Amino acid sequence: MQILSEAIVDQVIQPRQQATHKGDFGRVLIVGGNAHFGGAAIIAASAAVYAGAGLVTVATDSHNHAPLHARLPEAMVIDSQRSDLIDAVHQATVVVIGPGLGDDEVTLERVLSAVTAQQTLVIDGSAITLYAANQPALPQAHIIWTPHQMEWQRLSGIAIADQTPETSAIAAAKLPGIVVAKSHRTTIFAGTDSYQNPVGSAALATGGSGDTLAGIIGAFNAQFGAHVTSTLAAVYAHSDISDQLAKTQFVTLPTAIIAQLPQYMAIHANK
Ligand SMILES: NC(=O)C1=CN([C@@H]2O[C@H](COP(=O)(O)OP(=O)(O)OC[C@H]3O[C@@H](n4cnc5c(N)ncnc54)[C@H](OP(=O)(O)O)[C@@H]3O)[C@@H](O)[C@H]2O)[C@@H](O)CC1
Numbered sequence: 264m265q266i267l268s269e270a271i272v273d274q275v276i277q278p279r280q281q282a283t284h285k286g287d288f289g290r291v292l293i294v295g296g297n298a299h300f301g302g303a304a305i306i307a308a309s310a311a312v313y314a315g316a317g318l319v320t321v322a323t324d325s326h327n328h329a330p331l332h333a334r335l336p337e338a339m340v341i342d343s344q345r346s347d348l349i350d351a352v353h354q355a356t357v358v359v360i361g362p363g364l365g366d367d368e369v370t371l372e373r374v375l376s377a378v379t380a381q382q383t384l385v386i387d388g389s390a391i392t393l394y395a396a397n398q399p400a401l402p403q404a405h406i407i408w409t410p411h412q413m414e415w416q417r418l419s420g421i422a423i424a425d426q427t428p429e430t431s432a433i434a435a436a437k438l439p440g441i442v443v444a445k446s447h448r449t450t451i452f453a454g455t456d457s458y459q460n461p462v463g464s465a466a467l468a469t470g471g472s473g474d475t476l477a478g479i480i481g482a483f484n485a486q487f488g489a490h491v492t493s494t495l496a497a498v499y500a501h502s503d504i505s506d507q508l509a510k511t512q513f514v515t516l517p518t519a520i521i522a523q524l525p526q527y528m529a530i531h532a533n534k
């Protein structure tokens with residue numbers, strides 16, 4: 264198991280070429296936010312915008328459209344229950360499904376059936392829980408799972424008390440793609456390789472921290488490429504920003520972490 268360091272962030276986040284436009288930095292589609300969990304989708308979308316995605320669209324319940332625009336005018340929005348969801352999936356570089364999705368199995372299956380092999384698919388939150396229960400067909404895409412310990416229990420069948428790097432590695436190998444097994448010491452499994460995140464603290468133990476990470480992972484894969492290093496850098500950056508804020512803040516709120524992303528990335532792009 265390789266222990267991550269700040270070097271992964273310096274390696275992945277590079278200065279931008281000047282002869283570019285927003286399309287060069289990827290299109291991220293966030294699918295989530297039912298009528299009760301709209302905040303999760305807004306948090307994930309905000310994280311994706313502030314982490315540098317070229318364009319962000321949110322497919323979410325119509326209850327969330329006005330609140331989303333009020334907080335994040337940079338993001339576009341569509342009604343997840345309408346047919347143009349499929350068009351939005353086809354236009355995306357990366358699809359992040361799950362933050363606040365709740366029990367919307369129909370939307371999950373619509374999205375899974377539309378994603379293609381050339382795309383990246385981040386499966387988070389309720390989408391993990393729904394997949395674990397119903398096992399819908401998965402696309403051939405570059406898949407990144409981001410379960411917390413209970414979601415990992417549902418997906419892997421390993422009780423939380425029995426989740427170790429060894430047991431989790433065996434379960435992760437049975438799934439397509441990368442598994443980001445989130446905990447107080449998040450471990451990432453990619454093929455036969457495994458990595459551990461040495462940073463982060465209980466200041467992250469607040470609702471929305473995982474929604475934030477899902478958005479950062481989406482944005483990093485969209486702009487830096489669908490390589491495991493993009494996901495590793497996102498996991499490290501998320502915790503590293505929290506650790507810096509935690510020097511003076513008892514809990515590091517998702518919105519506080521998100522606000523620090525542009526400055527953090529500027530510093531590391533020039534190291
Ligand atoms: N602002 C918003 O809109 C927010 C919306 N959100 C959205 O809510 C949806 C549901 O996600 P979820 O994580 O809240 O619920 P679920 O999957 O049922 O897991 C909780 C159960 O598992 C247990 N548990 C044990 N260990 C655990 C661990 N390490 N980490 C976490 N839980 C652990 C835990 O035990 P307990 O806390 O009761 O002791 C409890 O019984 C999802 O789509 C998400 O995006 C949230 O992001 C929050 C902000």
Ligand SMILES: Nc1ncnc2c1ncn2[C@@H]1O[C@H](COP(=O)(O)OP(=O)(O)O)[C@@H](O)[C@H]1O
Pocket residue numbers: 388410411445446447448449462463464465466467468469470471472473474475476
């Ligand atoms: N005590 C802790 N130490 C380090 N990281 C933590 C701690 N508690 C939570 N986290 C991190 O916060 C995030 C929580 O994810 P999740 O439970 O999915 O949050 P959400 O409420 O957004 O769904 C994960 O990245 C996890 O590693």
Ligand SMILES: [Mg+2]
Pocket residue numbers: 387388411473474
């Ligand atoms: Mg979560």
